[in-house]
Amino acid sequence: MQFSVPLAIGRLVKRYKRFLADVVLDDSGEEITAHCANPGSMLGLKEPGSRVWLSLSDNPKRKLKYSWEVIEADGALVGINTAHPNKLVEEALVAGRILELKEFETLRREVKYGKNSRIDILLEKADGSKIYVEVKNVHLMREPGLAEFPDSVTARGAKHLVELGDMVAEGHRAAMVFLIQRPDCDRLSLASDIDPNYAAAFKTAKAAGVEAYAIGCDVRLDGIDAVKDVAIND
Incomplete structure (x- = not known):
């Protein structure tokens, strides 16, 4: 499975309300809210400051343009999107x-x-x-x-x-x-x-x-x- 667009990189601020994650983007320093398609607890995968990667949607109807895809944890890249x-x-x-x-x-x-x-x-x-x-x-x-x-x-x-x-x-x-x-x-x-x-x-x-x-x-x-x-x- 290939990601349809290059992923944006940032640092996790917090994951909350199960489906939301605040991230500071590396390239602009902007803090955005991304969709977190994961209903689980994400135990060990939501540490503030973790390096994360997001996909960007061009769908004008989407409220949240970014989706959280990958996090760096335990020295490895981990996929967190349960839609995949x-x-x-x-x-x-x-x-x-x-x-x-x-x-x-x-x-x-x-x-x-x-x-x-x-x-x-x-x-x-x-x-x-x-x-x-x-x-x-x-x-x-x-x-x-x-x-x-x-x-x-x-x-x-x-x-x-x-x-x-x-x-x-x-x-x-x-x-x-x-x-x-x-x-x-x-x-x-x-x-x-x-x-x-x-x-x-x-x-x-x-x-x-x-x-x-x-x-x-x-x-x-x-x-x-x-x-x-x-x-x-x-």
């Missing part, structure tokens, strides 16, 4: 980077299923078989090399796991793909201290036959790509 993971996983699937999910004929996004839900990606084969793929963004790292999910309580995430289990019970395949928007992790674990209910739901879903995969990203200032398999701790 579905596209990144789609690109990885099309490129065959997730070997266990390589065989499919068609790929559709945001397909209705379950109890008033939409699956992130639906893979289908010519024989009518389906693979329901739910994507979760990951960028929490509290221990070097170890990515963790979630970074805040997610009742919605636990609901998705139940619905994936329902799809398996109906005879389909279902998979959870954790997209890690940072290059410095080679393992992923469930943050049970942050959300024990999600960790329990994940364990139940795995026992029901839901598959789980994690893929790490190469984060650059011109784009982000999902490039490497990451082990999931039991």
Whole structure:
């Protein structure tokens, strides 16, 4: 995935109200408010003074012209925009980077299923078989090399796991793909201290036959790509 425009660089003043971030731009010294497309806690990724990169929209209808894309943390570039993971996983699937999910004929996004839900990606084969793929963004790292999910309580995430289990019970395949928007992790674990209910739901879903995969990203200032398999701790 390539960024459509060169990113502006600045220093983070503060992130607040979940979806807002004040940033001082390097080139002009102006303090602007950027959109932060991330509903999580962003634990470890909102330190004032951090170097950040923003995309600039030319859409005249947008109230906030800038969107926060990347932060420098723990010596690495980390993607924080949760609008990107579905596209990144789609690109990885099309490129065959997730070997266990390589065989499919068609790929559709945001397909209705379950109890008033939409699956992130639906893979289908010519024989009518389906693979329901739910994507979760990951960028929490509290221990070097170890990515963790979630970074805040997610009742919605636990609901998705139940619905994936329902799809398996109906005879389909279902998979959870954790997209890690940072290059410095080679393992992923469930943050049970942050959300024990999600960790329990994940364990139940795995026992029901839901598959789980994690893929790490190469984060650059011109784009982000999902490039490497990451082990999931039991």
